[in-house]
Amino acid sequence: MVEPLEDEPGEESLLGLDTREVPGALILTVTGEIDLLTTPRLRAAVSECLDRADELLVVDLTQVSFLGSHGLAALVGAAQESANGRNKAPLRLVVDGNRPVVRPIQVTGLDEVLALYHSVPEALV
Amino acid sequence: MVSPDSNDVDRAFELSVQAGSPGAEIRGGLQVRLTAVPAASGLFRERARTWLDDLQWPPQERDDVVAAVCEAVENVISHAYHARQPGEVLLNAHVERAPQGMRQAVLEVIDHGRWRQAPADPGDRGHGFTIMRASMASVRTVLSDGGTRLEMRSRSVPA
Numbered sequence: 001m002v003e004p005l006e007d008e009p010g011e012e013s014l015l016g017l018d019t020r021e022v023p024g025a026l027i028l029t030v031t032g033e034i035d036l037l038t039t040p041r042l043r044a045a046v047s048e049c050l051d052r053a054d055e056l057l058v059v060d061l062t063q064v065s066f067l068g069s070h071g072l073a074a075l076v077g078a079a080q081e082s083a084n085g086r087n088k089a090p091l092r093l094v095v096d097g098n099r100p101v102v103r104p105i106q107v108t109g110l111d112e113v114l115a116l117y118h119s120v121p122e123a124l125v
Numbered sequence: 126m127v128s129p130d131s132n133d134v135d136r137a138f139e140l141s142v143q144a145g146s147p148g149a150e151i152r153g154g155l156q157v158r159l160t161a162v163p164a165a166s167g168l169f170r171e172r173a174r175t176w177l178d179d180l181q182w183p184p185q186e187r188d189d190v191v192a193a194v195c196e197a198v199e200n201v202i203s204h205a206y207h208a209r210q211p212g213e214v215l216l217n218a219h220v221e222r223a224p225q226g227m228r229q230a231v232l233e234v235i236d237h238g239r240w241r242q243a244p245a246d247p248g249d250r251g252h253g254f255t256i257m258r259a260s261m262a263s264v265r266t267v268l269s270d271g272g273t274r275l276e277m278r279s280r281s282v283p284a
Binding site: 033035036037066068069070072073099100103104107108110 | 163164166167170185188189191192195196199202203252253255256259260
């Protein structure tokens, strides 16, 4: 059975990337699913925001419904870019109790590597 | 916002989705066969999620099985990513009775190998297998001349 794909993976694979500026920080809100298909766009957006943010970059992942290993690797890469790059803003991730995001981070032990926060206000302090 | 790569979407056409093959399983099985391109990842997740929802699988256990399927499938796809003509990746799944009135999902992710290229980045591969093992009761890779078969069993859930 052959199905048309135009409208099939679209909704599943949609990744929303919205930015807003607040005093002292840039906030990137991510919605949707972070998988092999969408990870390159997430990685590019975070890199761009790390360049744009003056003091702090907060990435809100509380509305992400799936996070796979490629997305994890991208977040670790972004954290390293933030920590090692010249004039790069610190990177803080807001995950709260969002299980699709928290579980892969915990089982891979990356909660030791990533700066995780419960809420955007907490990450901004 | 940037839209998904339309080439990938076009190439990931689905060849078959069947439900209901008989055997040792206690309910209908699932078979999904897709071209091994990144856009197929979300389709495999959607098919696995729908199948488990139809079986009234507990939501957290369902999410873990879907995550394991996704990692298995993406492992195949990322190997194939640079091949000129990606092959196919196949998911077979069924449910078996487990002791004490429980049931288990049994899944295999199969590729036919010849089109596969060098392994993906070891870091990604490591995280992917870690997630699979944390999400399932068992994970086993079987290599053969024809390709690779990854066999996974879910944790038992109430029938």
